[in-house]
Amino acid sequence: MRRDRYDNQITTESDAARDHYVMGVDRVLSGAADMATPFEAAIAADDKFVLGYSGLARALALSNDMSRAKAALAQAIKVSNGATTRELSHLNVMRLQFEGQAAKALVALKEHVASYPRDAIIVGLSTGVFGMIGFSGHKGREAELFAFTSMLAPHYGEDWWMLTQHAFSLCEVGKLAEAGKLVERSLTIKRDHSHAAHVRSHVYYEAGNLTDGIRFLENWMPGYSRAGMMHGHLAWHVALWALEQGDMDKMWAWVDEEVKPDASIGLPINMITDTASILYRAELAGQVVDPVRWQHISEYASKAFPRVGNSFVDMHAALAHAMAGRQDELADYVDAAKGFAADVVQDCAKAFEAIRRQDWASATTALSKALVDGARLGGSRAQRDLLEYSLVNVLLRQGKGEEAERIIGLRRPLRAHGVH
Template sequence: MALRDSYGNEASATSQAALDHYDRGIRLFLGANFGATEAFQSAVDIDDNFALGHVGLARSLMMSGQMLQAKSAISRAQELGAKLDMRQRQHIECVAALLSGQPQKARELVRSHVRDYPRDALVAQLCSNVFGLIGFSGEVGREAELLAYTSALLPHYGDDWWMMSMHALSLCETGQIEASTKLMDRSLALNPRNANAAHFKSHAQYENGETVAGRKYLAKWLSDYDDRAVLHGHLSWHSALWALHDGDEAAMWGAVDAGVGPGSAKGLPINILTDTAAILYRADLAGLSVNPDRWTELSDYALRFFPETGQSFADMHAALSHAMAGKGERLAHIADTAKGLAGDLVQPLARAWGAIARENWSDALVELVQVMGTTERLGGSRAQRDLLELTYANVLLKLGKTAEAHRCLSTRRPVLSASPPIAAFQS
């Protein structure tokens, strides 16, 4: 009798012990907890012919930035896949497409695969979340598409804590905050250590303007979250943002220096770059003094990990870092060569950052208006894209267009309009 994983999918493992380690890896991976790599490694150590064990290992290695090892693991899975059933062959193919740098192909493969195998969670995960293949598709309407995706999957999962948290995020990003919060709380009741749910609960609290409650909740939740886990740095960014909005500058810098910036965070380079750039510039907008050395360090980090363009969300933050550090050649390279799924937006945005660094507000406005209509194409959550909303409002303020700045925030991001974290509003 064939063995089945915890989601009911037939698996090629020949050992229950190997499958138990695999299921533990799946749980840790879907909950964004540290230890998934070790669990998947244990599975294939017991059964080296367990193809999907190698896929899980590849996926977890990828999420810890170990790309060479990840490609080796998926290669082993592909060697073993020829004799497997359709579900397992397609499972391997979806992850292999992602690891080979073909996100659009991977996205289509995943969408097709989950129609037939909706409970294949490790594959379904690839298109969930704002950091997934839909989230980074570079397309208009991606939030609605993500909601449609998780809405179709949700009925197949019953009371599953992971899928609840994925759908709750989709609800949050489409403005359905109350429904999102209720579903997220159900997810957390089933698995209180689901870091994805804790993350998305913070998003719902942000959208509701619950600064004090959000700050308190996240501080408690983070207290025993492993700093090697994939979301530790990003949750630290949320903590820093809460502190900034709460007027606690010391706590904000403490969170940045303990878990967000290049010198402390242990997460993926894309998160370290984007989170650090965002909090530094949002601190600047709020009137705090930002040490220029921080921008120089971050510009050097961006150059090291993203020397060429292609990942639009990373590129827009790399451009900001180079602009604020006064690295004109680096900034010009992005403005001239930006490619990727939203490269056409990165180019004017890079020019806008350069103009802002020079305090040329008129030129900055000319460039920003080309971007603001479709910022969702750049990727990230609403909370992350508020960097652009606040930047745009600040440029309007610098040009004396105070009423327009207020109007833009009140219509586009009303959660920020009552007390905008921009110093120029107070002057």
């Protein structure tokens, strides 16, 4: 029996398998490129290594290779005779998630981490804004995530990964000073950690610190592989800041080279949400966006996400279809939204449809409803700013400047008053 870097027992008698496994886990946890290779090497060293296969499944899932990921998980289950109780519970959480049984998977995950708080791969299924809690649709899910990582953080000490995960939870409930300290510590321990660079960027964003934010990311990114899973999304952060600076050439360069689907080599969920988002935020900032861009992202949404269901994706797909004037595609979200925050998606889709018709009053009503608990959509505050700014925009178009200021003051006080 060997142990992983978090001191969990792992069923293998091979030191080589263990070493490759630890490397694979670290690549997954840091969002590094080429996550699968170390797990493949671990399995080559021990073809009965259960967590080697399940680690490979996780790595492939994060690379959007779901058919091979499912095959790897099936193989893990197949060779799991003789696995420990933790490993069997680990596999059970993974299986439920792969089968799309989100609610059961989250219950199983919480039970698992109560016994095995340092099983970082499993904990990591539920941290961040795209994890099982982020995409649960639960009311109060930002507080739920904060409670989750607050409970786990003491088990990890100065571990670079957990410092970052907890920092993101802190950031999303507005505890920016604490978040900044934790993520700085994480970056000091491990600089080549894309999730830390990401959370550092979010803390700068929430603090309204554009200058330091864009400087930090532009310094950090050259050392990060384009094949890394966070590359495209970090590029979106740079593009957003470039937009805020009014540097449109820089913004379009990042969008066209690193964010949009035919340029980025990142995850489809980032390509659709980040591209639709930056196009609309450019429009909100008064830029003219070529309609061809909306056509492209709308068509990509239909191709990459043919089934409605992930509310965060769906909100952005509805935006893309509305702006592209593709009414039939938009109808799926207005009339038949499904998924963990279907009601919020429906309000967003109605709002974008109204915006397309320049029916500002209807857009105001729908956006106001969507914003009652927009966090249920998942994603970060920075991403969901899209909705707040859309509401402000439709109010301004109706000459309701005071109301718009009040919305910003209530929802984004730092921007309005310089306070959190």
